[in-house]
Amino acid sequence: MGEQRGTSWRIPYWVAIGLAILCLLIGYGLGKAARVPAQAKMETPKQANILFWTCAMHPQIHSAEPGNCPICGMKLIPVYEEDQENAAGPRQVALSPQAAKLAEVETAPVERKFVDMRVRLAGRIMYDETRLAYITAWVPGRLEKLFVDYTGIVVRKGDKMVEIFSPDLINAQQELILAARSAADTEKASLISTRSYSTGATDIFRQKLRLWGLTEKQVAEIEKQNKPSDRLGIYAPISGTVIAKNALEGMYVDTGTQIYTIADLSRVWATLQAYESDLSWLRYWQDVEFTAEALPGETFTGHIWFIGPVVDEKTRTVSIQVDIPNLGGKLKPDTLVSGIVHSRIDAEGKVMGVDLTGKYVCPMHPAMMKDGPGTCEIYGTPLVPAQDLGYGAPVAQPVPPLVVPASAPLVTGARAVVYVAVADKPGVYEGREVVLGPRAGDYYVVKQGLAEGERVVVKGNFLIDSSLQIQAKPSMMSPEGGVTPAMPGMPGMPAMPGTPAMPSAPTPPMPGMEMPMPETVPGKKP
DSSP, X not given: OOXXXXXXXXXXXXXXXXXXXHHHHHHHHHHHHHHHHHHHHHHHHHHHHEEEEEOSSOTTOOBSSOOBOTTTOOBOEEEEHHHHHSSSSTTXXXXXXXXXXXXXXXXXXXXXXXOEEEEEEEXXXXXXXXXXEEEEOSSOEEEEEESOOSTTOEEOTTOEEEEEEOHHHHHHHXXXXXXXXXXXXXXXXXXXXXXXXXXXXXXXXXXXXXXXXXXXXXHHHHHHHTSOOSOEEEEOSSOEEEEEEOOOTTOEEOTTOEEEEEEOTTEEEEEEEEEGGGGGGOOTTOEEEEXXXXXXXXXXXXXXXXXXXXXXXXXXXXXXXXXXXXXXXXSOTTOEEEEXXXXXXXXTSOBOOOOOTTOEEOSSOTTOEESSSOBOTTTOOBXXXXXGGTOOOOOSSOOOOEEEETTSOEEETTEEEEEEEOTTSTTEEEEEEOEEEEEETTEEEEEESOOTTOXXXXXXXXXHHHHHHHTTOOOSSOTTOSOOOOOTTOTTSOOOTTSXXXXXXXXXXXXXXXXXXXXXXXXXXX
């Protein structure tokens, strides 16, 4: 039997080519059909809603066609019609929840409350000038004995400080002794005039010794001993610390020569310097909290009792005096200190003074204050009501001011713009010009333009303002809105009629990217 071979079926060549062409045509048709709706869906509706193209960095650029910014070269972005229609008013802008989240917009309420302005002062501790005493020689003579021979010693009132020998003082004592003897001898005289004369002369010589610094006890002792003393003791007039010693034993001194200086350091002054711009925040008897570098962690408190009448022409500061109790003597004179004054502001933006109703003050020493009538402890002058001197006028039921956080207003020159959340339109913010009062710490006092309870933007207000600028609406930099005219003649910008446009300068290559130029040799073609 012969070998049987299998038969094979083959597709003709021309049929394979036809099938391949058909597949390509079908794929092309399906791809085109799929692309056309997508492009129509992406471009056609959006292109119809574009109002103009602008630059994110230069919103004054408006172009009808896409392209690059003629100023910075960035790609222009579209501004859609629905973006401007979302806001109801010309000063409003609408942000979707996603946009507000990206912009990190935060609001805070407009409220009424008392706020404090902090005024920082710097200065040093000084002696209380009303508590200084000087021991001087009231008669000429020689210093026989100094009982205090170095500074820093604490003495008490009545302690003997000096013994002085003075011939003039001996003569004055002798005059008193003779006058006293004469008065005793004429005590039995029949003539009244004689007795009066002797008594009057004795009183005159007693007074002379008192004026030379002798105490009543010393004068009485001279009369009792009936003989003059060759030495005179000088005693401490106050208790305190000897801060200066200006003489030595054996020195001859004249009348008025200063021997010691004593300072009572139980109270001291803090002499602080305040800039003239801060004077409107300072009032009599305000509390001052201050610290000293020499005493870290400790805080002291005093009252302003004197504000200097003259501004220093070099430092532009005014001296402020604060009276401080110096318990334990911790505060040393010339110690550097820095203080803070808290000034409270009322509804009119004025500083509220301290209510001193019922307080009495010494006209010559305002640091001397009492709760009722009396006399000054220094000179004995009568105290007067504080209101009679213009101090601490009472305020009946002060009204707290209307305030906003300091980050809410956008201040430029004399204008201030605040963005307010529209109550009945979520996500809509309205720009509003306001009249601001003084700034007090973290708050501004609002005089006009806002109402209590409204919410103002405290974070993200710059982005909201930029959005209004892009839409050519009134904003912080453009109060009237519209497009800010560009500078004529700028490259890429239209020039004013009759003014030639500025030629565009070629862009210089980046460093390291310069292209080598072909060398040109005379007589050769490049």
